[in-house]
Amino acid sequence: MSHLDDLPSTPGKYKTDKVPPYGILHHHRYLRLSKLTLWASLFLALFLFYLIISPPPSPSRRNLNDSSSISAAKYGGSHWEKQVRKSARPRSRGGLTVLVTGASGFVGTHVSIALRRRGDGVLGLDNFNRYYDPKLKRARQGLLERSGVFVVEGDINDAVLLKKLFDVVLFTHVMHLAAQAGVRYAMQNPGSYVNSNIAGFVNLLEVSKSANPQPAIVWASSSSVYGLNSKVPFSEKDRTDQPASLYAATKKAGEGIAHTYNHIYGLSLTGLRFFTVYGPWGRPDMAYFFFTKDILKGKTITVFESPDKGSVARDFTYIDDIVKGCLGALDTAEKSTGSGGKKKGPAMFRIYNLGNTSPVPVTKLVTILEKLLKMKAKKKVMPLPRNGDVEFTHANITLAQAELGYKPAVDLETGLKKFVKWYMGFYTGSKKKSSW
């Protein structure tokens, strides 16, 4: 008996009866073969059916090595393209056409609205992840829509989506603010920092370098790149090779990566090192925000102190000052020199500190909040844990002042007053609402 004869005629069933004469055996073989063909065809049909109905890969996986078709994605279509074009179209002559990534984030919302108000075209991109309350991000999206900014829901790791956006709109600038923020959270979810701040940034640079024309890119770096440095104030010329957190390390990596794209492809790149940005519509994971929430609830707040029992301090910078710095960077950015992935000449590469130049102890931040909230905070003071936090930050802004016209004007007390006013209006429905 050949081994073919060992195959069951019906899957799962063996016939072990008598051996039939040759003619009958031949007939049986023919029948078995045709049954096999039938099963194979059925399997093939099911497989093809599965391919047709299966959903497109998730955005985070649709990177540059993925050639899945655009038509399979949830974006696209003439109505969608119309919204994208309308939002990106400048209203003033000579206005910029800006793609703002992380548009529904704290800084992204403020920058997008400021650009739109002065007549630039703005298209937002945001993945609305759950790092903090997505309802706040949706509320910011509502603001953006009322200002005429359409936010595409998508991920910076989605190369197909980015290419599509660059096909539909000839962006002159990209304001890249999408990132995994937060210093302490990096210990809980290190992968998200690599995914957004490194892989996502590379994906954006890859698509931008191949675009024709290439946009000029301004992106968010961080004061945390100064890490364990003790020389103050922090200057752009200082070393940045001793980060204290993975967050800082990914932001520093971003600066190196940006430099290579500038060097190889002629992309115009400007990095902005933000110093602890705060204000209305801010991020709930930041101390000033959750201190406010906890003080109002009567919950104990933990205030970190340095090993010598001194106060930890930050160069807190108000959002409106940061917005001015971002617009200054966009306005002074020279054009990229390359096109379609080929460098034609040297392009601009810049890094600036955007801070307030006056560090304030965290204990003082708490005192101001107590005054504004008219409530005493329940405090627990504890040594700064080894979780990525540094003891102090302090910006030297001479360069940004000279080249971007950057001039911070809001002190911490004035800025927190505006924040508290917004907070009470947004979360407690207090009548004293802020302007937007």
Ligand SMILES: O=C(O)[C@H]1O[C@H](OP(=O)(O)OP(=O)(O)OC[C@H]2O[C@@H](n3ccc(=O)[nH]c3=O)[C@H](O)[C@@H]2O)[C@H](O)[C@@H](O)[C@H]1O
């Ligand atoms: O400049 C930046 O590039 C970064 O700024 C911000 O980081 P930080 O300056 O660390 O702000 P934030 O967390 O508000 O802590 C403020 C202070 O409160 C202290 N702190 C914090 C928590 C706590 O429970 N107790 C406490 O004392 C804490 O030790 C610190 O001294 C952004 O979050 C970050 O995404 C990045 O943009």
